[in-house]
Amino acid sequence: MTENKDANQKNVSDNQEEVDLSKRQFIKTAGMTTGGIVGGILLGSFISKPFKTEKYEPASEDSHHHGSGGHNTFTEAMQFFTRIEDLLTLSAAAEIIFPEDENGPGAIALGAPYYIDKQLASPWGKNIDDYRKRPFLEGESPLNRGDTMLTGLRKLNEVSQSKYNDIFNNLEEDAQIEILKGFEAGEIEMNLVSSAGFFALLRQLTLEGCYADPLYGGNKDMEGWRMKEFPGAYMSYTDVVEVEEFVKKEPMSLSNHM
Amino acid sequence: MAKKLDKVDVVTVGVGWMGGIVAAELTKAGYKVVGLDKGKEKDIKDYLHTHDEVRYPVRGEGYEKLTNETYTVRNTLEEDARPIRDKSTAVIGEGIGGGGSHWGAQTHRYYPYDFEIRSKTIEKYGEEKIPKNMTLQDWGITYDELEPYYDKFEKMAGISGEPDPNYPERSDDYPTPPLKKNRQMLLFEEAVKKMGYNPFVIPSGTLSEQYTNPDGETLNACQYCGFCGSNYCEYGAKADPVMTVIPTAKKTGNFELRTHARVIRILHENGKAVGVLYEDTRTGQEFEQPADLVVLTSYVFNNVRLLLLSEIGKPYNPENGTGVIGKNFTDHHGVTSSHGLFDNEKFNNYVSTGAYGMAITDYTGDLVDHHDLDFLHGGQIEARITGNAPVANNIVPEGTPQWGKEFKEKSLFYANRFLMIFSQKATLPYQEYYLDLDPTYTDANGDPLIRITWDYSDNDKAIHEFIQEKHVEILEEMGATHILAYPMPEHFSGGLAFQHNGGGVIMGKDPETSAVNSYLQMWDMDNLFVCGASAFPHFSCTNPTTTAAALTYRAAEGMMEFLKNGGQLVEAKSQKRLV
Numbered sequence: 001m002t003e004n005k006d007a008n009q010k011n012v013s014d015n016q017e018e019v020d021l022s023k024r025q026f027i028k029t030a031g032m033t034t035g036g037i038v039g040g041i042l043l044g045s046f047i048s049k050p051f052k053t054e055k056y057e058p059a060s061e062d063s064h065h066h067g068s069g070g071h072n073t074f075t076e077a078m079q080f081f082t083r084i085e086d087l088l089t090l091s092a093a094a095e096i097i098f099p100e101d102e103n104g105p106g107a108i109a110l111g112a113p114y115y116i117d118k119q120l121a122s123p124w125g126k127n128i129d130d131y132r133k134r135p136f137l138e139g140e141s142p143l144n145r146g147d148t149m150l151t152g153l154r155k156l157n158e159v160s161q162s163k164y165n166d167i168f169n170n171l172e173e174d175a176q177i178e179i180l181k182g183f184e185a186g187e188i189e190m191n192l193v194s195s196a197g198f199f200a201l202l203r204q205l206t207l208e209g210c211y212a213d214p215l216y217g218g219n220k221d222m223e224g225w226r227m228k229e230f231p232g233a234y235m236s237y238t239d240v241v242e243v244e245e246f247v248k249k250e251p252m253s254l255s256n257h258m
Numbered sequence: 259m260a261k262k263l264d265k266v267d268v269v270t271v272g273v274g275w276m277g278g279i280v281a282a283e284l285t286k287a288g289y290k291v292v293g294l295d296k297g298k299e300k301d302i303k304d305y306l307h308t309h310d311e312v313r314y315p316v317r318g319e320g321y322e323k324l325t326n327e328t329y330t331v332r333n334t335l336e337e338d339a340r341p342i343r344d345k346s347t348a349v350i351g352e353g354i355g356g357g358g359s360h361w362g363a364q365t366h367r368y369y370p371y372d373f374e375i376r377s378k379t380i381e382k383y384g385e386e387k388i389p390k391n392m393t394l395q396d397w398g399i400t401y402d403e404l405e406p407y408y409d410k411f412e413k414m415a416g417i418s419g420e421p422d423p424n425y426p427e428r429s430d431d432y433p434t435p436p437l438k439k440n441r442q443m444l445l446f447e448e449a450v451k452k453m454g455y456n457p458f459v460i461p462s463g464t465l466s467e468q469y470t471n472p473d474g475e476t477l478n479a480c481q482y483c484g485f486c487g488s489n490y491c492e493y494g495a496k497a498d499p500v501m502t503v504i505p506t507a508k509k510t511g512n513f514e515l516r517t518h519a520r521v522i523r524i525l526h527e528n529g530k531a532v533g534v535l536y537e538d539t540r541t542g543q544e545f546e547q548p549a550d551l552v553v554l555t556s557y558v559f560n561n562v563r564l565l566l567l568s569e570i571g572k573p574y575n576p577e578n579g580t581g582v583i584g585k586n587f588t589d590h591h592g593v594t595s596s597h598g599l600f601d602n603e604k605f606n607n608y609v610s611t612g613a614y615g616m617a618i619t620d621y622t623g624d625l626v627d628h629h630d631l632d633f634l635h636g637g638q639i640e641a642r643i644t645g646n647a648p649v650a651n652n653i654v655p656e657g658t659p660q661w662g663k664e665f666k667e668k669s670l671f672y673a674n675r676f677l678m679i680f681s682q683k684a685t686l687p688y689q690e691y692y693l694d695l696d697p698t699y700t701d702a703n704g705d706p707l708i709r710i711t712w713d714y715s716d717n718d719k720a721i722h723e724f725i726q727e728k729h730v731e732i733l734e735e736m737g738a739t740h741i742l743a744y745p746m747p748e749h750f751s752g753g754l755a756f757q758h759n760g761g762g763v764i765m766g767k768d769p770e771t772s773a774v775n776s777y778l779q780m781w782d783m784d785n786l787f788v789c790g791a792s793a794f795p796h797f798s799c800t801n802p803t804t805t806a807a808a809l810t811y812r813a814a815e816g817m818m819e820f821l822k823n824g825g826q827l828v829e830a831k832s833q834k835r836l837v
Contacts, residue, residue, distance in 0.1 A: 097661040103670050124317060129345040131328040133699060137340050177662060184661075203661055204649075211648035212312040228673045230608055230648045233309035235492070236481035237609040241438050246604035246674060254307055
């Protein structure tokens with residue numbers, strides 16, 4: 001098989017405008033007003049659509065036969081987060097880290113925020129397999145991953161408020177980037193964890209949410225792999241090993257092994 | 259109160275490569291062996307569905323949980339050590355098979371120079387070439403003495419490879435042919451040959467074809483699936499104790515494997531080991547397992563820790579260099595790596611195995627003259643194809659941000675347009691770097707954790723500078739559009755990335771300066787053998803398993819000799835150094 005990027009490209013750009021609109025609109029209008037949140041019922045009605053990732057059609061019709069396929073979004077709800085605004089902040093930040101562009105979907109459309117929610121709800125998010133004995137020395141954080149994320153996301157909004165008088169989701173992209181750069185550089189004073197530590201976790205989880213096997217709830221329809229031309233969970237490449245030119249393969253997820 | 263069990267001939271502490279080899283060899287000879295492992299039972303049925311980047315390499319499914327115990331790290335004698343807390347950064351094998359179930363299976367031998375490094379260095383350059391605080395020692399064995407045991411390991415494991423043109427002829431070929439060369443390897447081969455080097459395909463425990471070893475165990479042919487170095491092999495194509503030596507031992511009917519069995523102490527009376535005390539980690543019930551011969555087979559950390567906790571051997575003192583337990587610890591994770599990006603090439607980077615690539619050894623050991631170099635030993639240079647797992651591999655040209663629009667675009671563009679040049683360097687020992695028991699942090703039972711005191715040395719940094727220049731030259735010759743030559747981190751952080759540590763219970767000829775003889779038998783306790791990279795007086799350029807396993811095959815012969823006739827197998831030689 002050789003590369004056939006054009007077909008994919010077209011498909012992606014057809015969707016792009018629609019998704020872009022829904023995401024941006026949602027983040028700007030549905031979230032919160034300055035200094036407070038809108039009522040729950042209203043919020044709920046806004047959330048349902050833009051947050052569902054069903055808008056992305058798989059780039060190739062073949063993918064139905066290979067991977068997670070289907071479009072049910074029953075797994076797209078909150079396991080870890082309790083406040084919707086935390087998930088909104090996370091989504092906006094993740095989208096800045098891995099934005100939608102002409103190559104294809106960004107973190108939100110790939111389901112990364114839901115992936116992150118599930119990971120933080122897992123034993124890993126609670127650092128169950130880690131050594132947690134005190135004392136925690138200078139430079140070590142006593143917070144588990146879930147608490148690190150919550151602390152960081154709330155700090156993002158705090159910094160946004162103090163710098164721009166608005167929550168993170170409502171800021172222009174440039175301002176969001178600027179704020180995240182400050183966190184990455186460790187310049188933001190935080191309690192019990194460094195802003196650089198929080199940012200590293202956010203970045204790592206975002207990339208995982210875009211590129212993990214779809215079984216975990218991200219990398220929706222394997223679009224992350226398709227963009228990266230990574231074939232996923234193939235059992236064998238003995239057919240490719242000695243081929244000189246690049247061999248593009250339709251990705252395959254672990255669900256295909258069941 | 260511990261429950262006392264019936265006495266057996268041999269008990270091993272840990273059932274990975276070393277424990278598995280000891281179990282296979284001694285049970286075949288008719289001895290009754292009990293293997294204790296604190297982890298879980300495993301077999302190939304557990305290896306299905308390992309094509310999962312998040313579960314295996316990123317979260318470390320195959321790594322030991324740190325909930326109950328870990329190790330601590332500091333860079334200097336003056337600092338407080340801190341525990342390594344995150345399981346995924348401490349790459350310690352879990353369950354039977356240990357690290358041998360998820361290793362990359364790179365299987366170079368060590369070089370003749372390594373085993374006589376002190377003598378050969380002094381012979382050629384004089385004693386002043388060795389820095390005063392570098393505790394360089396001969397191993398008490400020569401390459402020629404060890405060669406038959408290298409061969410034995412390679413045949414058991416079915417190693418695929420081709421000879422390294424720079425080093426002595428082998429007594430026999432590798433049991434299986436080298437892995438197939440892909441485009442990236444051919445590019446490297448062409449470039450380095452043009453530059454006058456001697457490339458060869460990296461020897462690997464991922465097999466190029468199906469193979470049945472002398473014990474009758476069959477391994478399959480590697481599928482180049484790319485989920486290897488941190489994963490179990492779903493195909494049974496990677497040499498693994500679970501696929502080889504453990505079933506060999508089981509078949510004899512003389513081997514009893516007990517999992518969830520965490521050894522707490524080596525029991526000893528009047529200078530003789532009498533058995534081990536262990537607990538069932540599920541119930542907390544303690545057992546005493548008496549044995550004629552106790553063999554520690556827990557690689558490095560737990561070998562050293564059990565000796566210190568059990569008060570066997572003289573603990574090492576870094577202030578004056580006396581004592582032996584904990585001495586000459588080396589960490590071997592400070593690799594030098596460089597990426598070449600190729601704007602006009604596209605490689606099938608997703609096609610790989612754990613140790614896939616080509617290497618040159620022209621800068622290892624003492625092959626180049628070191629008179630005008632400010633370091634000893636050196637490093638291999640390898641073109642390594644490590645797969646293209648998409649969370650971990652996001653290579654972008656220098657100056658590109660690590661997130662955002664430009665990052666996404668570039669990381670996608672270069673996803674299949676990079677290749678890596680990689681060097682593992684020899685790590686030489688220093689007086690102030692060692693292992694001991696941590697004064698603050700304990701395991702779940704209240705026993706102190708093992709503590710590492712270690713940092714990068716001037717020798718490491720000098721090799722890095724030297725070898726990275728060669729990386730850049732090679733990548734230029736290969737036609738890279740961008741070259742990313744990564745600096746070494748300033749200090750050792752304690753993360754392991756893979757499982758390359760050595761020393762702590764080192765071998766040698768002199769009981770004053772070593773803990774075990776060349777059969778890995780304790781000088782201070784005849785019926786206690788300590789197998790693993792803990793025996794390495796220094797760490798050579800490459801991966802430890804091959805050499806640790808060869809030493810263990812030889813040790814197994816020593817154990818049989820000891821069980822027949824008793825006593826010390828080697829006459830101690832004092833090698834008092836003039837200061």
